[in-house]
Amino acid sequence: MTLKSNPCLSELIRPEIQKMTAYHVPESTGFVKLDAMENPFPWPDEMKAQWLELLSKAEPNRYPDPSARELVFSLRDCFDISPELGVVLGNGSDELIQIILMAMNEDACVMAPTPSFVMYQHIANSLGLPFIGVPLNEDFSLNVPEMLSVIKEKNPAVIFLSYPNNPTANLFDDADLLAILKASNGLVVIDEAYQPFARKTFMDRAQDYEQLLVMRTVSKLGLAGLRLGFLVGHQRLTSQFEKIRLPYNINVFTQITAAFAFKHISTLDAQAAVICKQREVLLERLSSLKGVNVFPSDANFILFSLLSDSAERVFEALKQAGVLIKKMGNVPGLPAECLRVTVGSSSENKLFIEQIASIIK
Numbered sequence: 001m002t003l004k005s006n007p008c009l010s011e012l013i014r015p016e017i018q019k020m021t022a023y024h025v026p027e028s029t030g031f032v033k034l035d036a037m038e039n040p041f042p043w044p045d046e047m048k049a050q051w052l053e054l055l056s057k058a059e060p061n062r063y064p065d066p067s068a069r070e071l072v073f074s075l076r077d078c079f080d081i082s083p084e085l086g087v088v089l090g091n092g093s094d095e096l097i098q099i100i101l102m103a104m105n106e107d108a109c110v111m112a113p114t115p116s117f118v119m120y121q122h123i124a125n126s127l128g129l130p131f132i133g134v135p136l137n138e139d140f141s142l143n144v145p146e147m148l149s150v151i152k153e154k155n156p157a158v159i160f161l162s163y164p165n166n167p168t169a170n171l172f173d174d175a176d177l178l179a180i181l182k183a184s185n186g187l188v189v190i191d192e193a194y195q196p197f198a199r200k201t202f203m204d205r206a207q208d209y210e211q212l213l214v215m216r217t218v219s220k221l222g223l224a225g226l227r228l229g230f231l232v233g234h235q236r237l238t239s240q241f242e243k244i245r246l247p248y249n250i251n252v253f254t255q256i257t258a259a260f261a262f263k264h265i266s267t268l269d270a271q272a273a274v275i276c277k278q279r280e281v282l283l284e285r286l287s288s289l290k291g292v293n294v295f296p297s298d299a300n301f302i303l304f305s306l307l308s309d310s311a312e313r314v315f316e317a318l319k320q321a322g323v324l325i326k327k328m329g330n331v332p333g334l335p336a337e338c339l340r341v342t343v344g345s346s347s348e349n350k351l352f353i354e355q356i357a358s359i360i361k
């Protein structure tokens, strides 16, 4: 049968989507994977055995609990979330960004500093919401006067602040965040994806500001495969988001596994502490290489720039040597020739340093 192609089909798709490029995730099989801010450590054998025992009782033939009550209960306990605040679960925090933006009015605009997490703009674009990026200062701090002026002129419906920021790895100044929070009539989402490594949070202020939403993910803590994020805020807001969250967005296995992992949070916290120690070692070793400018990090990754070499060339040579890191490309607001490396285990970091030291000019 010959397929008849219909020239009008593509016109069904909104023009802003036709202009977008899909989010690209490189093939990583067989590489030392230092590109996606994952936790490199497996669980202790006994913990793994207990988990498998629990999973064996799962019922994949049944829909999951749509409200994931047991998971929410253990999550509230584990992260000390006030019973007065609402919690919305997402299939990763990516989905929470989508839920927040889907709930906004048609004429809403979205603001975030740039560079920051690409999904804020990607999802705003996909929903046809204008995105205003306010460049960071040269030291990667927030340009507060400029952000306040955008707030005054454009009244953004949602402001995303990644704390610490991806890809620059720094924590913004608390006073700067508070100035934005106080000035904004729209929602302010503090995205604490890297909180396990920064140990700073706005969670304890969530009750004080009605427009504040604190977003977390368990991905960086060591559960990236589960796809689980959570959003905490006043129930007046979270109850609205609940209406558009798809009923079974957190699957049976994620619900069981995350609730189990939260009961063993000390193991994950201990792994995060090892990663923080490794980060210091890696920062020191990278800084000692000639031609490398390393930026400070409060997260589980490090941004660095090359002073006399090409990021593309070094990235490819590292790949040839079996080490996958992240090529930043031409991101406005970042110095030229930037690369980002995730902090791995001590042997992974050692291999990365040995390889990059032999590659770099």
Ligand SMILES: Cc1ncc(COP(=O)(O)O)c(C=O)c1O
Pocket (backbone or CB within 6 Å): 037, 091, 092, 093, 094, 095, 117, 162, 165, 166, 191, 193, 216, 217, 218, 219, 224, 228, 229
């Ligand atoms: C700042 C920030 N927020 C959110 C996410 C997405 O996390 P999740 O895996 O929960 O979708 C990332 C992932 O890299 C991130 O860097």
